[in-house]
Amino acid sequence: MASRKPFSGHQGKPSASRMLAEEQARLRAERGWSYRELSQKVRFDHTYLHEMETGKTLGSPEVIRALDEVYGTGPHLSQLRELARDSAFRDKYQRYMQLEAKATVMRHYAVSNLPGLLQTEAYARDLLRAARSWKQGDLEEQVAARLSRQEILTRDEPTDFRTILDESVLRRPLQSTKDWRFLLSHLLDTVRSPHVVIQVLPMAVGFHGLTNTDTMLMWLPNGRSVAYTETGYSGEMIEDPREVEHLRLAYDRLRDLAWSPPESMAFIEQLLEDIPCVPPKST
Incomplete structure (x- = not known):
């Protein structure tokens, strides 16, 4: 050789x-x-x-x-x-990434954007590009790294994943109408898996216990639970059992306010129907 x-x-x-x-x-x-x-x-x-x-x-x-x-x-x-x-993720997220890969159960609430586990390539690219200026190669590396995390939902023993999406998450359009429609279709396809549940929190609910707090709760194989909260500029890993329990209770109360999974899917289907199709290019 x-x-x-x-x-x-x-x-x-x-x-x-x-x-x-x-x-x-x-x-x-x-x-x-x-x-x-x-x-x-x-x-x-x-x-x-x-x-x-x-x-x-x-x-x-x-x-x-x-x-x-x-x-x-x-x-x-x-x-x-x-x-x-x-290595594609910043050092401060390494601990979270390690635990995410091991988690058997994940419960998530999205304030303003989809969790990485449900993003499409176009969605991830638009979101990352909006956050900062990238060299093209670096941007594509980050997009690929983010999408690779979705393997935990399709592996032999997939993670049981539930997310509650604020209604505004789904109403925020992508740069391309075609990509936005594809994203919504992708979500409808994803929930066909028995391991994935999506619920939508209507904006009419108003303020609640997790307002402005993007939250992920994770249960590990040993039964221990941890949490991760995030804003657009920083994230915090929470491992103190008392603080994790506080977030879990807030999440349970929030789930009671959200539409049921069937109602949530009906909302996404209606939203998809309301988005105009991309007009064909003139020849």
Whole structure:
């Protein structure tokens, strides 16, 4: 096997996601395979493989495992992917991310935007872009990292996830009407899973115990519960049992005020119906 070339990266230490992309490109080039040839070996679309090698996406765990098998690299690429996923988030969120990955039950309340576990690619990109100025490569890395977290809802033993969405969350449009419609359709598809429940809190409820507090409650395999509260600029991990219990009670009371899951789905369906379709482009 040819000797490994140093990762190019940018100035300073290269990111884990860039290392993952360049390592895939190196392994394929050493074997002289085209994307289509590699696609036939791993049974994943060649355009998807190209996006992985150019850093547009981290790729799913399944395709990375398939690449490790085809290249005979053991868990090498899979380990790089895990590093890439973790390093894409700021240090202060690392503790939360570690616990989220382990959680067996999650209960969430959204004040102003969807939780990352339910976001589409377009939604995540619009939201992250609005928060700060990004270099394009850095923005796409953050989008890919955020979407990769959704694996906990589809793994062999998925997390049981419930979210209460403030009505304003769903009424806030995306830059593209088409993307907004796709987002609402995505939510309707997601709740087909028995492990996902969405409820909507009508704005007519007024103030309540979690007003202005985006909240996540998590139960871990050992039975311990923790909480995480967040604003657009900071987040706080809460592990004191008394404080967690206070938030849990506030959440339970809030759930009593929300529309039922069927009523919530009917609201989303009506909202989707009310959004105008994108007019066809003139030829």
